[in-house]
Amino acid sequence: MARSSISKEALAVEAATEVFSRYGHARTTMGDVAAKAGMSRPALYLLFPDKDAVFAAVIQRMDEQKHREIRAAIARLDGLHAKLLHACKSWGSHGFDLIEAHPDSADLFDLRFPAVRKVYDNFQCLVADLIRDQVKAAGIAIEPEVLARCLVFGMRGLRETARNGKEMRRLIAVQVTMLVRSIDDGS
Amino acid sequence: MARSSISKEALAVEAATEVFSRYGHARTTMGDVAAKAGMSRPALYLLFPDKDAVFAAVIQRMDEQKHREIRAAIARLDGLHAKLLHACKSWGSHGFDLIEAHPDSADLFDLRFPAVRKVYDNFQCLVADLIRDQVKAAGIAIEPEVLARCLVFGMRGLRETARNGKEMRRLIAVQVTMLVRSIDDGS
DNA sequence: ATATTGACAAGATATTAATAATTGTCAATT
């Protein structure tokens, strides 16, 4: 029972991820998701209360997956700069690439959706966690959360000036380098 | 003749600035501008080839004014950090405040307008000029223009997370501090 | 019983055609 229900839900989220990623929030219907998942529309409503819940589940799943990926990768790296650089390039260019491939998917990064806002909050936490020790050790007066916020939303601004993914990563690298150098207490 | 023509043009740009600032690009008509300037619509077309030329003139004038203001202010300040901080707070919160007062004025910051793009390029130049010497002295491998670009578009990203002008300036201060500390060669 | 769906009302969104407003121009007027 519980098992079957979980699996059905996972199937639906998987299907929803595909269609939301391609067509964005506005241009995908519950019918599209249900069809892709091989179930009827009312069956989908048995699993999720409404469309936004499906959307939130998709966003959350993508986010968790990305975080697992990032955490695994940076565990194998040494030093704040290398870790932060990888995390930011990976996280930051993800959205860029997706939108380049499917313009409608820009919805998935619209901060008006609470689920999307949470993605940004989560990444801000990841960054803050990474830099916290070094910020404290260097005796910097700015809270790690604020530094992280500047980096994360700074990266968001970069999207408007970068012409392609490669340039995006280049600019992200500069932002990260600025942050790390600024808290590298002249070591 | 030339004198009279220049004065008429200035009058028109002055009028256009008022109405574009309040209603944005889309919601102001050439009729609005002409009326505000106390001339007929065809008379306005004698001064400017089309609407976008008027818009560009408005943007350029605002930009030049802001730059004069900034240059005058930072001439009286000492040190890169103080100069850059003032420049960025002044430039960055200008747009924020205008949009808060008149939501339609968001047009004036739409990067799809070439005139607006130029505003960003100009401020990038100002920043690059300010930091150039210190970047070279510190032997940093990143070109000043790229660092400046990251700061300018980083600031743009901050707009999406700041709730008010005060917070915006706080975050700008962090960005600026990050940049300056990162090129302060442990002096 | 439980799981599933067809069919529905309410609301949102797209379509269309008709109307109005705006732009850029130029011959006519001052």
Next chain:
DNA sequence: AATTGACAATTATTAATATCTTGTCAATAT
């Protein structure tokens, strides 16, 4: 020589209509 009224072309607005979509639930199937 400077200015404008009036025009064609384009673009935006409106209103009426049709279509789609959402979320629900009684009816059906398992």
